[in-house]
Amino acid sequence: MDLFNTDPIVNILPADGIAHYYGKILSVTDARYYLDQLLQTIEWKNDEVVIFGKHIVTKRMAAWYGDEKFEYTYSNTTKQALLWTSDLLKLKTLVEQTTGSTFNSCLLNLYHTGDEGMSWHSDDEKALGPNTEIASLSLGAERKFSFRHKQTKQITSVILENGSLLVMKGTTQTYWHHALPKTKKVSRPRVNLTFRRIVL
Ligand SMILES: O=C(O)CCC(=O)C(=O)O
Numbered sequence: 172m173d174l175f176n177t178d179p180i181v182n183i184l185p186a187d188g189i190a191h192y193y194g195k196i197l198s199v200t201d202a203r204y205y206l207d208q209l210l211q212t213i214e215w216k217n218d219e220v221v222i223f224g225k226h227i228v229t230k231r232m233a234a235w236y237g238d239e240k241f242e243y244t245y246s247n248t249t250k251q252a253l254l255w256t257s258d259l260l261k262l263k264t265l266v267e268q269t270t271g272s273t274f275n276s277c278l279l280n281l282y283h284t285g286d287e288g289m290s291w292h293s294d295d296e297k298a299l300g301p302n303t304e305i306a307s308l309s310l311g312a313e314r315k316f317s318f319r320h321k322q323t324k325q326i327t328s329v330i331l332e333n334g335s336l337l338v339m340k341g342t343t344q345t346y347w348h349h350a351l352p353k354t355k356k357v358s359r360p361r362v363n364l365t366f367r368r369i370v371l
C-alpha cells in the first residue's frame with residue numbers, strides 16, 4: 172500500500188544498473204518523529220576516513236547497526252555494529268515491506284548542514300557480495316544525490332526528499348559512483364539510513 176505516492180517507480184539510471192526512487196514513504200509527521208528520535212538516540216560518532224594516506228575525521232557523523240555485532244572494515248578502520256534500536260527495527264520493517272527485500276544491517280549518516288556531504292564512491296565492499304541491494308531512507312533536509320558513470324562520466328541526479336526511499340541494486344555499484352554534493356543552500360540537518368545485506 173502506497174499512501175503518499177502513486178507515481179510509478181522509475182529507474183533513474185539510463186543503463187548499467189537500477190536505482191529506483193520511490194518518493195516519500197513516510198508522512199511528514201512520521202519523518203519528523205523519526206528524525207528527532209534518531210538524532211537523540213543513535214550513538215553518533217565522527218566518521219574516520221583515510222584519503223591519500225591521510226587520516227581525516229569528518230564533520231559528518233555516522234553509526235552502524237545490525238542483526239549481529241558485525242565487524243566491518245572500510246577506509247582502514249574496523250567498526251563493530253551495534254544491535255538494532257526499536258525505532259530502527261520499525262524503519263527496517265517499513266523498508267523491507269516496501270522493497271520486498273530483507274536487510275541485516277544499516278549504516279546511518281548525519282549531515283548537520285549542507286556544508287557536509289559525501290564524496291564519489293561506490294558501496295562495493297566485499298562483505299556486501301556482488302550486485303548488492305542498498306535501500307536508502309532520507310529524513311530531514313532535502314539534498315541532491317548524484318550518480319556518475321565510471322566509464323562514460325555521465326551524471327544523473329535526484330532530489331532525496333524528507334521521508335523518501337531510494338533503492339540501488341543490480342550492477343549499480345559496479346558501473347556507477349554516487350555522491351552527496353555539499354551545498355550552500357541547506358542549513359538544516361539530514362539523516363540518511365542505508366539498509367544493507369552483509370553476506371561475509
Ligand atoms: O547520504 C546519502 O544519501 C548517501 C550515503 C551513502 O552513499 C553511503 O552511506 O554509502
Ligand SMILES: [Fe+2]
Binds near residue numbers: 293294
Ligand atoms: Fe554510498
